[in-house]
Amino acid sequence: MTRRKILFVTTDQQRYDTLGCNGGNVARTPVVDGLAAQGVRYERAHPQSVVCMPSRSTIITGQHPSTHGVWMNGVALPTDAPSVATVLHDHGYRTALIGKPHFEPFLDPFARFAENRFAREGLTGLHRGFEHFESATHGALGPLHYARWLAANHPEAVAMFYPVLDMTLEVNAAGGGETGAPQVHDNAIPREWYHTDWVADRTISWLDSLGADDDWFCWMSFPDPHHPWDPPASEIGRVDWRDVPLPAGYIDDPARREAILDAKPRHWRAWYDGRLVSNYEAPMAWIPATLTSNQVREVNARNAVECELIDEAIGRVLAAIALRGWSDDVDVIFTTDHGELQGDFGLLFKGPYHVDGLMRLPLVWRPAPSSGGGPATVTRPVGLVDLAPTFCKIAGVTAPDWMEGRSLPTDDADADRRGFERVLTEWDSELFGVGVHLRTITRDGWVCTTYQPGYSHDGTEGELYNLADDPLQLHNRWSDPSLTTLRGNLLADLWDHQPQMHAPLRRVEAPV
Amino acid sequence: MPEEILVNDRVQRRFQYRITASIFNYHRGTIDVLDLGDDTCVVVYSTDADPRTMALTIGSATAGALDELKRLMDTVVAGATP
Numbered sequence: 001m002t003r004r005k006i007l008f009v010t011t012d013q014q015r016y017d018t019l020g021c022n023g024g025n026v027a028r029t030p031v032v033d034g035l036a037a038q039g040v041r042y043e044r045a046h047p048q049s050v051v052c053m054p055s056r057s058t059i060i061t062g063q064h065p066s067t068h069g070v071w072m073n074g075v076a077l078p079t080d081a082p083s084v085a086t087v088l089h090d091h092g093y094r095t096a097l098i099g100k101p102h103f104e105p106f107l108d109p110f111a112r113f114a115e116n117r118f119a120r121e122g123l124t125g126l127h128r129g130f131e132h133f134e135s136a137t138h139g140a141l142g143p144l145h146y147a148r149w150l151a152a153n154h155p156e157a158v159a160m161f162y163p164v165l166d167m168t169l170e171v172n173a174a175g176g177g178e179t180g181a182p183q184v185h186d187n188a189i190p191r192e193w194y195h196t197d198w199v200a201d202r203t204i205s206w207l208d209s210l211g212a213d214d215d216w217f218c219w220m221s222f223p224d225p226h227h228p229w230d231p232p233a234s235e236i237g238r239v240d241w242r243d244v245p246l247p248a249g250y251i252d253d254p255a256r257r258e259a260i261l262d263a264k265p266r267h268w269r270a271w272y273d274g275r276l277v278s279n280y281e282a283p284m285a286w287i288p289a290t291l292t293s294n295q296v297r298e299v300n301a302r303n304a305v306e307c308e309l310i311d312e313a314i315g316r317v318l319a320a321i322a323l324r325g326w327s328d329d330v331d332v333i334f335t336t337d338h339g340e341l342q343g344d345f346g347l348l349f350k351g352p353y354h355v356d357g358l359m360r361l362p363l364v365w366r367p368a369p370s371s372g373g374g375p376a377t378v379t380r381p382v383g384l385v386d387l388a389p390t391f392c393k394i395a396g397v398t399a400p401d402w403m404e405g406r407s408l409p410t411d412d413a414d415a416d417r418r419g420f421e422r423v424l425t426e427w428d429s430e431l432f433g434v435g436v437h438l439r440t441i442t443r444d445g446w447v448c449t450t451y452q453p454g455y456s457h458d459g460t461e462g463e464l465y466n467l468a469d470d471p472l473q474l475h476n477r478w479s480d481p482s483l484t485t486l487r488g489n490l491l492a493d494l495w496d497h498q499p500q501m502h503a504p505l506r507r508v509e510a511p512v
Numbered sequence: 513m514p515e516e517i518l519v520n521d522r523v524q525r526r527f528q529y530r531i532t533a534s535i536f537n538y539h540r541g542t543i544d545v546l547d548l549g550d551d552t553c554v555v556v557y558s559t560d561a562d563p564r565t566m567a568l569t570i571g572s573a574t575a576g577a578l579d580e581l582k583r584l585m586d587t588v589v590a591g592a593t594p
Contacts, residue, residue, distance in 0.1 A: 074568070107565065109513060109535060110573050169535075169565040280565075432564060509572040511565050 004368045004394050005330045006088075006217040007321070008387075010059070011310055012052065012100055012138075013226035013350065014336040016360040017247075018307050026244055027304035031315040032334050032364060037375060039332075039366030040410055044381045046423040046442055047338045050350055050358040051281055052102045053077070053512075054426075055337040055384060060084060060103065060128065062388030062403030064424065069502030070103075071428040073280065074510045077103040079114050082402045084388035085129030088217045091397050096125075096132035096206050099199040099221030103128065105510035106142060107169070112509070119145040130219070134202050136195045138223045139164055145202075146195050160189045162228035166285075169511075172228075173283035177302070178241070181295035182286045182348065184302055185230035194232050195223050196306070200313035204320040212324065217391065220317065222310050225340075227349065229302035231309060238308060241294070241301035249344030249357060249472050250296055254289075257346050263476045265451055265461040267436065268353065272346060276456065278434050280511040282349040289346070296343035303342065328370040331394050335363040335384065344472075352427045354440040354449045354463065355473045359425055365390070365408060373410060380415035381423035381442050382408055404499070424498060431511065441494035447473065448490040462487075531570075538562040541574070555581060 016022050020029045021036035022043075048058045049065045057063075057070040057077040062084060070077050081103075089095045104113035111117050118124070118133060120143050127133040136146030139161040151158055162185035166172040177184035191197060203220045210216055224231070251257035261269045270276035274287030314334070321330055341347040344357040363382070367373035385405035392399040393407035409415035422443035429436050437452035445467050453459040462478040464487055477483055518540075519528035525545035544556045557574050561567040 105569075107569055109533075109566070109569060112573060112576070165565075168563040170563075432568075507572055507575060508568065510569045 003093075003215045003396055004371065005215060005326055006093075006391055006394055007317070007330055007332045008217065008219045008391070009222070009314055009332065009334045010099075010219065011222045011225060011307075011336040013338060013340045014307065014362060015339045015342055015357060016362050018225070018303065019362050019364075021364070022362060026239060026300055027307035027311070029307060029311040031311045031318065032362075035332055035334060035366040036364045038369070039364060039373070040376045040378060040408070042363035042365075042378045042382055042408070044379060044423070044442070045335065045361045045363035045383065046359045046381065046425055047361060047384050048423075048425055049427065050338040050352075050354065050425065051279075051427075052337055053105075056102050057081070059337070059384050059387050062385055062399070062405050064385060064404055064499045065426050065428075066499040066501045067404060069506045071426075071501065071506065072430070072508065073512045074105050074107075074431075074508045075506045076105060076113060076509050079128065081128075082400070083129040084391050084403075085217065085219070087129070087392060087397060087400060088395055089126075089129045089131060091395060092215060093395060094132075094210055094214045094216040095130045095218075096134075096203075096216070097128075097130040097219040097221060098132070098134045098202045098206060099136050099195075099219075100138075100223045101133070101135050101221065102137070105512060106137060107510040107512055108143075111143070116143045119143055119148050132206050134206075136199055136221075136223055138195070138226055138228065146198050149198065150193065154193050157189045157193050160187050161185075162187065162230040164228060170285070171280065171283040173285035175295075177229075177298050179292065179295045179298045181229075181291075181298045182283055183227040183229055184295075184298055185228055186233045186236070187230040189232050191232040191234055191309070194309070196309045196313050199223075200316050203317050207317075207320055207324065215395070217395070220314075222313070224310060225303045225306035227340075229299055229306065231302060231305045235305050235309060236302070239301040239304045241298040244297040244301045244304070246293055246296060247300065247343045250293070251346065251474075252293060254346075260474050261345060264463060265457060267456040268345070270456065271351065276434070278431075278436050278455065279351045279429050280431055282351055286348075288348065291343075291346055291348065296348075299348060300342060303340070329368050331368045331371075332366040333364070333387065333390070334366075335387070336361055337384070352429065352436040352438055354425055354427065354438055354447065355465075356467075356471070359440075359442070359447075367394075367410075376411035378409055378412055378415055380409065380412055380420040382415075382420055383423040383425075422493060422497065424494065426498075428501075430508065439494055439498055441490055441497075442467075443490065443493065446486070446490060448487060448494065450491055450494070464490075536561060536563075536566055539566075539570070541570075 021033040054065040104115040135144040140158040339358040389399040425440040427438040435454040440449040451457040451461040465473040531539040
């Protein structure tokens with residue numbers, strides 16, 4: 001008897017509301033919407049970190065960042081760290097990761113990290129439990145498999161991408177498109193050479209190499225819709241930015257926007273004004289206060305195009321799976337590593353800002369039809385930390401003790417029965433003298449964030465939002481005297497469940 | 513990564529080099545070995561680099577080199593112990 005096969009699909013930096021099934025009305029995502037209609041759609045799935053490396057390390061280990069120790073971008077996950085892929089591989093699963101890994105720093109001029117040496121040395125596995133490992137990121141530079149494939153086969157396309165970093169190796173602030181929005185760029189690359197289709201092509205190729213009776217776990221990891229927003233120019237006409245509505249979280253009136261920012265901890269307004277860029281993930285030279293409503297529309301349009309290309313690529317892979325006769329036995333899980341501000345509060349990109357734009361993630365689990373699960377919606381809080389134990393459950397393997405999450409609930413009754421009450425999210429960064437440290441708990445319809453002492457904060461600051469009354473997190477109620485007891489209870493619960501930081505603290509090896 | 517040796521002074525126990533790759537606007541790496549007079553020494557590996565992102569990257573590589581050097585020296589010492 002064959003076991004259930006697992007197609008795990010991730011994107012990078014995709015908001016909850018970019019999917020049609022979650023209320024999105026810009027991108028057309030019929031494939032993922034269809035999976036959601038047949039499976040379980042999660043309305044309150046949070047990452048344990050809102051940046052790539054810690055979040056992806058949580059996915060593969062099933063541990064919170066404090067436990068696996070990748071506490072910020074630029075900190076490497078050791079190659080012998082726990083890996084759910086190793087667990088599945090040891091239990092006879094064929095395993096692959098195709099696309100963006102980012103468990104180790106990309107900026108690696110001395111080729112110190114295995115992830116970056118793999119393509120250079122012509123290897124495709126075994127790595128972190130993946131017997132097949134083909135890597136890609138947002139562009140055509142660097143040592144990963146996609147970059148080497150493009151340089152070897154279509155060298156004229158390498159320079160067509162937006163340069164993610166500028167001449168000083170900071171995140172590029174240069175604008176493009178019709179509005180001059182940062183990180184928007186017209187990319188002349190043909191669609192079939194773009195990394196989204198490459199990831200799908202390589203996934204289909206690997207699946208085709210498998211035996212009919214093989215059990216397999218495939219992590220298909222798309223680099224988009226993470227900025228730069230430079231999808232193939234041939235596809236831009238799908239979404240006219242002039243027709244794109246402004247996001248609900250974009251506050252058009254600058255005075256009101258700034259008053260809302262002023263009620264949040266001070267690094268919010270300092271970033272908006274261009275006085276402090278507290279993390280590497282946002283362009284140093286870009287001042288959010290200069291962002292125009294048309295730039296927000298154009299960013300959202302390009303982002304939607306990238307989401308559509310991903311949806312179509314997933315459709316191609318599912319069609320290939322159907323051709324192999326596997327459809328009834330394949331579980332599909334779709335999610336992302338973290339969100340994107342994408343115009344909320346007049347901001348773009350990401351950073352130490354624990355609000356829905358960055359924390360509320362698309363998560364869909366379509367169980368294998370042969371397993372008999374019906375459609376459901378889960379409103380209780382879950383986390384990416386729950387994915388690794390979910391893969392184990394699907395495979396019929398006992399989750400190892402080192403995993404901190406639990407297999408995802410299949411409906412709210414299951415969630416209540418198994419005590420899915422809270423989800424935790426951490427932020428730590430120490431970069432060029434600027435330290436920021438946040439701990440967040442989401443439970444009972446509230447999001448509560450406490451700030452530890454750092455460059456901008458003295459340890460007394462925080463944020464408290466009622467998700468039912470204030471779904472856009474416009475009104476910070478941290479200092480509301482009527483909520484003192486509630487705030488205290490949430491913080492007590494947070495500290496009761498927050499793992500201790502890994503000791504010794506892992507070294508920051510690079511900015512990203 | 514192309515490099516150029518600037519100083520290799522056995523008397524001062526100083527080694528200094530620079531990376532000449534264009535990714536660096538400026539780079540100086542200096543390794544000093546300070547004799548503590550009790551059959552031990554301190555190795556000081558200092559780096560200046562611009563842009564700052566490369567300073568961060570090379571800083572961690574330098575720290576890794578010192579860790580490895582210490583491991584190597586400890587292994588040699590341990591191996592020499594009767």
